[in-house]
Amino acid sequence: MRKKTNYINQMTVEFPSNSANEGFARAVIACFCAQMDPTLDELGDIKTAVSEAVTNCIVHAYPNEIGSIVMKAGIIEGNVLEIVIRDKGCGILDIQKAREPMYTTGGPERSGMGITIMESFMTEFRIRSIYGKGTTVYMKRKLTKRGSHT
């Protein structure tokens, strides 16, 4: 059996797939992980990964409709931030292909780099998808432990 994760803190937000919520999701994750005292670079990486995942839900999962996006985050022992972003949209037919750099089913406004960026900016990255049902992205990022606040 899988060991249950002990979370130091957790949060869940749900919002519709309006593009204005890309900035909202970045602001939420920045606020939540402030308690972990991230460096500016770490915060930049985390916001970028969240922005990529949420944008994929908005652009690809719900191309012709407004659907629901759920973002969960948790803090785990060892200064690790876990983020889960889930949609109930169209799903991905070939995940292997989707993970390749430069692969995109989008138009000229997409570069096919979102998943590549999430993988390289986070310490752990997993993507699960059921075609026609939706997609879930799991990410973890270990943060450096900094000295206590003064």
Next chain:
Amino acid sequence: MNITSFLQNRQLTVALTGDIDHHRAKEIIRVVEDKIDQYLPLVCILDFSEVTFMDSSGIAVVICALRKERELDGRLLLANLPPQPLRVLKAAGIEKIAEIREESRL
């Protein structure tokens, strides 16, 4: 959208601002392309000093501007990149296709 630019000897500088994400990218691409079409610069400089955040949607902005400049046989320069947008552009290998000017302000 407040994207300002200035032209000097067919060198066009476009000052990008704020968060460059999918929500704003389409409009930014349109403005940058319109400016290049209007002024036909031989050098186009995208100035990132006022950019507060950028994700992969910004890569498309750079690629669209690069395509336009190539049509004109011109050059594209990316200037004053803060660390976060620079990291995203490097992850995408943009430094292999566009010039990044790393030194301080122009």
